[in-house]
Amino acid sequence: MQLTEQDLAAYLAEHPDFFERHAELLAGVQLQSPHGNRAVSLQERQIEMLRDKMRVLEHRLADMMRNAAENEAISGRLLDWVRAMLREADPAALPHTLVREMQQQFQLPQAALRLWNLLPAYTTQDYAADVGTDIPVLANSLSQPYCGANAGFEAARWLGAGAPPQSMAMIALRETDEAPAFGLLVLGSPHADRFTADMGTEFLTRIGHLASAGLQRLVRGG
Known part of the structure; x- marks a missing residue:
């Protein structure tokens, strides 16, 4: 009867004292080193x-x-x-402070936001510029931040007259997760790998919650 490797392994498992009784076998075992021949x-x-x-x-x-x-x-x-x-003591200046500080703190070359459904006192500000109907629809469709390539998004134009961003993040601003959006925060980068479709969005979601909480005071019914 020929012993197999499985038979030998089973025997050694059943007799753990084998090598204690035959210590000289262990001393003579030679193995190939993985770090050289x-x-x-x-x-x-x-x-x-x-x-x-x-x-x-x-x-x-x-x-x-x-x-x-x-x-x-x-x-x-x-x-x-x-x-x-x-x-920031001036509510009208809060959106500007939010964007400026975000760029400084997180080394963002491009950032902008637009708000709608604002109280009359803030409707003449640049961040209250008319966004048409497509942007609110887009913002309302974002259950989580969009991260990825700039596919010619209209919101990318908010980021300035320079070279269009290669990658973007778009974060809907809303009072609660179920409420309609009252704004859109847009982040841009000239690097295609700064914002990617497979990146985690938890941190950007928190950014959106904090920004929304601060900006609610400018919104009708906020």
Whole structure:
């Protein structure tokens, strides 16, 4: 009867003391090292495996620490942005402050917003410029921020007379998730990979909630 690898593995599993009784077998086992064309003992191979695992863990820990530092920095910039909005005493200037501080805090080359259904005191401001009927329809259709290429969106024209953005984010502004939109916040970048369709939108959603909460005072019924 010929023993198979499975038979041998099963026997060793059932007799864990085998190598205690035959320690000389372990000492003589030679394995191929993954770090070169040389044979190493079983003990050396185990040490190499432990070192490899340690290196993987070290890389993971470094990534976690780097991500934690990046998240802390982003949280700090978000706090500074919110603080700037809270310090703005003039409601009519709030949209300008919101956009300016967002560009500064988050290194955004292009940002703009438009608001509609405003109180009469704010309807002459540049951010109250007529947007037609398509923009409100677009904003109402956004259950989450749009991120991706600039597909010739009308809102991209708000970002200035320079080169059109290669990628964009569009965030609907509304009092609640179920309410109709009263505005649209647009972010643009000359880099195609700044805003992509597969990126997470949780942070931009929070930006939208905070911006909406601050701007509600300008809206009729807000």
